[in-house]
Amino acid sequence: RKEVEQDPGPFNVPEGATVAFNCTYSNSASQSFFWYRQDCRKEPKLLMSVYSSGNEDGRFTAQLNRASQYISLLIRDSKLSDSATYLCVVNLNSNSGYALNFGKGTSLLVTP
Amino acid sequence: ETGVTQSPTHLIKTRGQQVTLRCSSQSGHNTVSWYQQALGQGPQFIFQYYREEENGRGNFPPRFSGLQFPNYSSELNVNALELDDSALYLCASSRLGQGAEQYFGPGTRLTVT
Numbered sequence: 001r002k003e004v005e006q007d008p009g010p011f012n013v014p015e016g017a018t019v020a021f022n023c024t025y026s027n028s029a030s031q032s033f034f035w036y037r038q039d040c041r042k043e044p045k046l047l048m049s050v051y052s053s054g055n056e057d058g059r060f061t062a063q064l065n066r067a068s069q070y071i072s073l074l075i076r077d078s079k080l081s082d083s084a085t086y087l088c089v090v091n092l093n094s095n096s097g098y099a100l101n102f103g104k105g106t107s108l109l110v111t112p
Numbered sequence: 113e114t115g116v117t118q119s120p121t122h123l124i125k126t127r128g129q130q131v132t133l134r135c136s137s138q139s140g141h142n143t144v145s146w147y148q149q150a151l152g153q154g155p156q157f158i159f160q161y162y163r164e165e166e167n168g169r170g171n172f173p174p175r176f177s178g179l180q181f182p183n184y185s186s187e188l189n190v191n192a193l194e195l196d197d198s199a200l201y202l203c204a205s206s207r208l209g210q211g212a213e214q215y216f217g218p219g220t221r222l223t224v225t
Contacts, residue, residue, distance in 0.1 A: 004154075032211040043202055043216040044155065045114075087154055091210065099145065099168055100204070100214055102154030 003027060006088050006103035014111055017078050021106045023071040023088030030101075032091035033064055035073050037084045038105065044087055047073075078110045114138055116205045116217035124223045125193050133188045133220045135203035141215075143167070143208045144186040146178060149200040149219075161186055162208050190222075198224045 006023045013019050025033075033050035048055065050062040050071055061074040071088055085105040091098055115138040125131050137144050143162045147155035157170035161180035175191040184205075190197060200221050204214035 034213070041200075043219050046213055046215060049211070049213060098143075098206075098208065098210060098212060099157040099160060099170060100147075100155070101157070102147075104152070104154045 002103075003092075003101045004088055004090050004103040006086075006106045008104055008106060010107040010109055012109045012111060013078055015078055015080060017110075018074065018076050019078055019108065020075075021073045021086055021088070021108075023073075023103055025069050025071070025088075025090045025101075027090070027092055028066075028069060030069075030090045030092045033062075033071050034089040034091070034100070035060075035062060035071075036087040036089055036102075038087055039084050044102075047086070075108075078108075080110050080112065083108055083110045114205070114215035114217065116203065116215055118201075118203055118217040118220050120220060121218070122221045122223075124225065127193055127195060127224055129193050130189065130191045131193060131222060133190075133201050133203075133222075135186045135188070135205075135217055137184045137186070137203075137205035138215055141205040141207055142184055143206045143212070144180055144184065145204045145206070145214060146186070146188045147202045147204065147216075148172075148197075149202060151199075155202055158188070167208070193224045195224050198222060 035047040036044040038044045088103040145160040146158040149155040159169040206212040206214040
């Protein structure tokens with residue numbers, strides 16, 4: 001079983017729509033959580049850290065449910081520029097240092 | 113921009129050869145992590161360096177090795193290249209610690225023929 005699982009999509013949504021991505025992780029000892037976005041053939045860029053109480057950054061809202069080992073990202077009022085792959089990322093401090101464990105990503109296409 | 117730089121941008125090598133990739137970390141960061149991203153996959157952790165020592169390693173064979181220098185820049189070396197080593201190699205710069213945010217460089221795209 002993969003440590004971080006995401007629906008690969010693609011999610012095709014019109015401009016202005018609200019879209020939600022979900023992610024589950026397998027290791028209950030995981031301690032830090034992030035969402036990254038990655039444009040085609042580019043490096044991942046940190047979108048936001050995810051805190052236990054949930055957090056919001058403009059149109060983006062992230063939620064964490066430790067009991068269910070579940071992370072979500074909500075994008076409101078989608079823009080064309082939001083089209084990208086969204087990577088769910090979990091950080092587990094282990095004998096692998098502070099390694100980031102990535103999901104395979106969820107592809108989003110926002111259409112006019 | 114993150115301030116993390118990598119060189120070269122692209123590289124083509126032949127199976128069996130050796131390659132060295134370079135990374136300069138962001139100012140104020142003391143930790144460098146290396147990841148391999150195959151097409152259609154998420155990045156996979158190779159190893160992490162802190163204070164010039166390996167601080168953790170993923171599930172990669174010993175022919176993947178690294179260095180970190182006193183200025184926190186880093187190298188990734190891969191010996192005896194295999195076709196499956198073709199991928200985007202990413203380095204990420206951070207401070208050390210749980211919850212520390214990692215910032216990626218633009219990557220080196222390696223093709224092994």
